Amino acid sequence: MNYFEKTVLITWGLWFSWSHLAVHYVQSWRNVFIVDNLSDSSLTVLSDIHNLVWEKNVVFDELDIKQYPAVLAYIKNHPSIDLVIHCAHLKSLDESKQDSFSYYTNNINGTINVLKAMKEGGIKHFVYHSTAALYDVSKSIPPYHENDAIKPFNAYGTSKYVCEQLINDMSAREWFSSIIIRTSKIVWMHPSGELGKLSIYLKNDLVGSMYGSACWFWKSISLMGSKSSHDGTYETDFIHIMDTVQGTYQAWLWSEKHHTAWSQVFNLGTWQAYSYKTILWFAEQATGCKIPYEIHNTLDTHPLILSIAKAQKLLNRSPQYTIQQAIADGWRYIKRHHLAIQ
DSSP, X not given: OOTTOSEEEEETTTSHHHHHHHHHHHHTTOEEEEEEOOSSOOHHHHHHHHTTSOGGGEEEEEOOTTOHHHHHHHHHXXXXXXXXXXXXXXXXXXXXXXXXXXXXXXXXXXXHHHHHHHHHHTOOEEEEEOOGGGBOTTTSOSSBOTTSOBOOOSHHHHHHHHHHHHHHHHHXXXXXXXXXXXXXXXXXXXXXXXXXXXXXXXXXXXXXXXHHHHTTSOSOEEEEEESSSSSSBOEEOEEEHHHHXXXXXXXXXXXXXXXXXXXXEEEESOSSOEEHHHHHHHHHHHHOOOOOEEEEEEEOSOOBOBOOHHHHHHSXXXXXXXXXXXXXXXXXXXXXXXXXXX
């Protein structure tokens, strides 16, 4: 293999989660191109990436994937691209309830544009980051397997599921090698403490709001309630960002060896549920601060727990990082970059 001969294109690569993908692929001897419209990301993330890997191997261009001519021109102007990792989507669940058509336009049309441009450019390898929020948690019993019942409950979930069907169809028709990754709730940041996102001002970000309370921006935070959990707060599967990144990489390597005319879906999670109170306790341990909270919006659903049996069997992949470590990594980033504490 000639190192850095091939190139990975990552859409929305300057968002805090997917910037970790760029770092990992460069460290795995691949050039990385990033396209992002900067609507929910920042150029400061590019600087953080360049602090960890060689600057010449990560190239950024501002691009809106909703504009097909621009996407097509980009693909044709970069013939070294042999893999597209498509992460660009709107993801706020609350916003998706208020403005459904924005989600359909961005998430579905954007995916169609990327797939069409790949076809025209002759690119045959595709990875799509979907969500575990598709599973029917109202009736199905966890843990959820890749072939379990799907029941999106908002525009975000619907748009992701439609995209999955488009990818299935495109894989069969055009002989794409496609991987769909359904992740549980991701907790960041990079173990180095050099890469992350400032979310301490955002009360709708669970862990970010906990950091924000520890930094005295919020007097208290809100935790989602549950009628079925042991402590009255919602339970879900959490995963460290590095387990998501490394699982994505291993799924891609697997797809290169097992080329099929149908997309493969992989759950990436930890196969266990953590309550929001448990996450709060982890945050208190990391920050050394007592974090006041109140419970709201009590749900009557099963916890979202993912079966990772398929990833274990086919990818030989199990979680390598703990959730406690993820939260400690995030606090290290915030102290170093935003509180000026080493």
